Structure formats: structure tokens, C-alpha cells
């Protein structure tokens with residue numbers, strides 16, 4: 159059945175009426191239905207965000223005033239009044255004719271319009287429409303596995319249902335990106351999938367569309383009615399709080415007016431508010447692993463009805479830091495086993511040993527690679543400069559200064575600067591601020607409110623420089639990031655791929671600059687190889703370093719030069735032997751079914 163939904167009915171007129179009577183947008187309170195007014199609401203009506211410019215704090219490059227403050231209201235957990243009225247466990251979706259209640263219908267809360275704050279960026283019309291498709295046309299694609307469903311060329315070829323199609327239009331997606339062309343039909347066919355596609359190429363929609371469509375069209379058994387326990391049908395896990403929030407925001411757009419209820423749960427934010435959202439019903443739960451384990455242990459969430467499990471940044475989710483929690487969630491609670499649920503793993507990088515580990519979670523899966531596994535997109539111009547440790551700060555400021563001079567018509571791109579440690583992030587932010595560069599920072603030692611304020615201030619352009627640890631390396635989709643600076647190079651080439659992937663997204667061009675010195679020798683060869691693969695100019699000095707230093711660069715050794723193909727680990731003769739992951743480099747790490755990994759004491763992680 160294709161989902162036929164009422165669209166643009168009273169909710170839209172209510173929006174319009176509310177808009178007409180509201181004052182300045184940033185302080186517009188969320189709509190409260192009359193029968194709920196004067197009650198204590200689960201989600202207080204907070205302004206969606208306060209843009210610093212509204213307080214007269216516009217960009218002021220080069221002045222020495224204090225740019226450190228990030229203004230803005232705290233994030234409204236659960237995304238406002240998007241409630242469902244479905245009771246515990248959300249809607250009990252049935253097949254045709256049983257009337258999935260539209261969110262906000264009946265006695266439920268009105269569904270906030272997630273598109274209402276979408277602003278067209280001040281770029282050209284072509285850029286505004288999203289992806290520059292020509293950039294992806296000749297990208298190599300590889301699939302392996304049994305009976306791979308054929309790809310599609312247009313959204314119209316896929317039966318996603320009227321309501322979802324309407325939302326795709328609202329998102330201004332004209333045609334599917336390569337990963338969407340392949341992944342959506344595979345997922346709609348009910349197959350498990352391990353998908354590897356370049357940063358910024360639309361993986362979020364690639365796993366969200368089939369999940370939403372599946373929830374809308376499948377017949378599910380009645381969900382149990384156990385007081386205070388939520389029974390989601392789909393679980394989307396991601397490694398950071400900010401990324402979970404972003405996926406939640408996207409999923410709410412895709413499921414607008416479909417009746418599918420999306421809830422987010424992540425650490426650092428009050429759990430009570432998240433619990434109340436869950437009690438109102440949830441079909442798709444987006445979560446970070448730590449908070450989800452907490453909810454499971456409190457029996458406030460049961461996974462017994464899960465039909466779809468998606469891991470975004472799946473290689474990160476299955477590496478040492480997260481694997482124990484993921485195994486606990488997926489294997490030791492009440493989630494249906496592989497085959498009884500559909501599992502979708504997505505990332506831009508998939509080291510082979512992680513592929514082996516991941517196979518524990520999958521049933522007869524299809525492997526999809528769009529572009530080289532772990533490669534960067536050639537939309538990103540990569541530069542590497544030799545900079546002594548002691549010169550890094552002044553060199554960065556020179557770069558920022560030159561950038562400011564080159565800004566055309568006041569159109570300022572955002573700059574994301576990656577450093578290795580939390581202390582280093584604070585120190586660099588301070589240094590930039592006292593030197594008149596409007597900067598803020600994000601890292602794991604800041605409170606969640608500070609983290610979200612920093613991100614908001616960066617996104618709005620109020621503080622167009624964000625100093626970050628790897629907590630911001632993956633998944634974040636910030637449209638105007640023009641320049642990524644690796645002030646400190648990471649030790650793993652995959653981390654580099656994700657970091658630079660914060661620019662050059664959705665077909666747009668980007669610039670990435672890395673500072674290299676003798677403390678980065680192990681990265682010389684992987685960096686030179688990666689740049690070569692992406693058709694970048696490799697400086698002669700880096701090639702010389704690469705030639706004389708042993709291969710390092712973390713787990714994902716690239717031994718095959720610039721060829722495409724053969725990355726599905728199942729195709730390799732060593733598959734199932736379980737020992738020579740990368741030609742005997744110490745092995746042992748991530749042995750399938752091992753449990754109890756995690757960072758050892760004293761090993762710091764920038765992650766949640």
C-alpha cells in the first residue's frame with residue numbers, strides 16, 4: 159500500500175495563522191493547543207534559537223572584542239510539540255484502511271512544522287537546490303552479495319508513498335544521490351545492508367526513507383501496552399549527541415505528517431524530558447548508545463518490537479570505544495536477532511576488521527561501496543603544509559586573515575579547526591578570541607548546553623570559527639563550512655577522512671588544510687596515498703616523508719593504490735580466519751564476538 163496521507167491541511171493553516179500573529183521569528187513560542195494551555199507541558203515553549211545577531215552581536219572580524227559568548231536558548235529536547243497521541247509505544251500501525259493517525263490529529267499535540275525554520279542560504283540558485291549531481295555522475299559503485307536489487311534513477315521509480323514523497327519535495331531533493339539510488343531499493347527489498355559512501359553524499363536519507371516507508375506500509379503486531387515502557391519499531395544509533403539530534407531533525411522532516419513519531423534520546427540532557435517524549439509514543443528512536451543503555455536498564459524502552467536497526471557511522475559504533483555497548487544493546491537485551499529485524503550499517507569508512515565484526519549483526523547482507531571505501535571526495539581541495547608545532551597558531555591566524563580578505567560581498571564561509579585534545583581546543587579558542595578572531599569551541603568537557611550553543615553560534619555564522627575535537631568529526635552537516643583545518647592531524651587516516659568531510663558536502667566544493675610536522679610521520683604515507691586517490695597535488699616533501707616512513711595511519715591500511723573494487727571483506731581469502739586483519743600488525747583488536755573492549759584506563763576519548 160502506498161501511504162496516502164492528508165497533506166497541507168489544518169496544521170499548515172494553523173502554522174500560517176501562528177506566523178502571521180507572531181513577532182520576531184527567533185522568539186516565536188511553540189504553538190500550544192487550547193486544551194493544553196495553562197498546563198505544565200512536557201516540553202516547555204522555548205524559543206527555537208536566539209541568533210546572536212538579534213542581540214546586536216554581528217560578525218566583527220578582526221576587532222578585539224570578546225567573541226566568546228555563544229548566545230541562544232538551550233535545545234528543546236524532543237524537538238518541540240511533535241507528539242503523537244498514540245499512547246505507549248506510539249502508533250499501532252496496521253495495514254490499509256486502519257487509519258494511521260496523523261500526528262497531531264485527534265487529541266494529540268500539533269506537529270511542529272520541521273521545515274518552518276529552513277532558510278534558503280545566500281548562495282546561487284543552483285547551490286540552493288542542493289546537490290550538484292554532475293559531481294557524482296561517474297562515481298564507481300560496487301555491490302556484492304546475493305540477488306542484489308537493481309538501483310533506481312529517480313525517486314518516482316520507488317514507491318515511498320505520497321506523504322514521504324511530499325516531504326522529499328519539501329526538502330528540495332530532486333533526484334536521489336548515488337548511495338540513495340542503490341541503498342533505498344536494497345533496503346525496501348528487506349535486505350540487510352553494509353553501505354559505504356563518501357561524506358556528505360546523503361546517507362541519512364538513504365537509511366531513513368526505507369525505514370519510514372516500511373513503518374508506513376508494513377503490518378505490525380499490536381505493540382504491548384506496558385505502562386511507561388516504549389516499544390519503538392526502529393532504532394537509529396549514532397556516536398555523538400549532536401549527530402543524533404541532527405538525524406532526529408532530518409527524520410522528523412522526512413516523516414512530517416505521516417504519523418510516524420520520531421524521538422531522540424542522548425546523554426547530557428535531562429532524561430525526564432526524554433522519558434516524557436517516549437511515553438507519548440515512538441516509532442523511530444534515534445539515540446546515542448550510553449543513554450539508550452540507561453533507558454533499557456530502567457525498562458523505559460523495550461527493543462522487542464524493533465524491525466529496523468540502523469547504525470550511522472557504523473565503523474565508529476563497532477570499534478573499541480562503543481562495541482561493548484552496541485553488543486549489549488543489540489545482542490543482550492530483547493532485540494530480535496538478525497533475520498528477524500533488518501539491519502542497515504552506514505559509514506564513509508569501513509576498515510576490514512570492522513566489516514568482520516559487523517557481520518555478527520547482519521543476515522545475508524549486501525555490501526555497497528560508492529566511491530572507494532574510506533576515500534575522500536575530490537570535491538574537497540586538500541592542502542598539506544609543513545608547520546612546526548611552535549608556528550601553528552600564527553600560521554592559522556595568517557590563514558584566517560587571508561580568508562577574511564578574500565570574502566566576497568561579505569559572504570563569509572565557516573571554518574572548522576580540528577585539534578587533538580580538549581585542553582588544546584580551549585586554549586586555541588582563547589588565543590583566537592583575544593586576537594580578534596570570532597571563535598567558539600566544542601569538545602567533550604563542555605556541558606551539553608555549551609556544546610549546543612557553540613554549534614548553533616557557528617551554524618548561524620555568529621562565531622564563524624569553531625575549534626573542535628573529534629566529537630565534531632563525524633556526520634555533522636553544516637552547509638556553509640568552507641574550510642576545515644587540521645591544526646593537529648589525527649593518528650588515523652579514517653578520522654582525517656571524516657574530519658575533512660565536514661566541507662565539500664552535497665556536491666559543493668570545499669577546502670581542507672592540514673598542518674604536518676615530524677610528530678605526524680606515521681600519517682605521511684596514508685595521507686599522500688589518500689590525496690593521490692582524490693586527484694590532489696601531493697607536495698614533493700610529503701612524498702619523500704611517505705617513502706621513508708613505515709606505514710601507519712591507524713587501522714585502515716590502504717595497500718591497493720588507486721584502484722576500485724574488492725573491498726567487501728567477504729571476498730578476501732582471509733575471511734573467517736579471524737587473524738590477519740591487516741597483514742599481521744599486531745592483530746587481536748576487535749576479535750569477533752569478543753566482549754569487554756573499550757578504552758583502557760587513562761586513554762582519553764574525545765567522544766561521548
Ligand SMILES: Nc1ncnc2c1ncn2[C@@H]1O[C@H](COP(=O)(O)OP(=O)(O)OP(=O)(O)O)[C@@H](O)[C@H]1O
Nearest residue numbers: 288289331333335357358359360361362633635664
Ligand atoms: N537527494 C538529495 N538531493 C539533494 N540534497 C540531498 C539529497 N540527499 C541528501 N541531501 C543533502 O545532502 C547533505 C548531506 O547529507 P548527509 O548528512 O545525509 O550526508 P552523509 O552521507 O550522511 O555524510 P557523513 O558521511 O558526513 O555523515 C544534507 O544537507 C542533505 O540534506
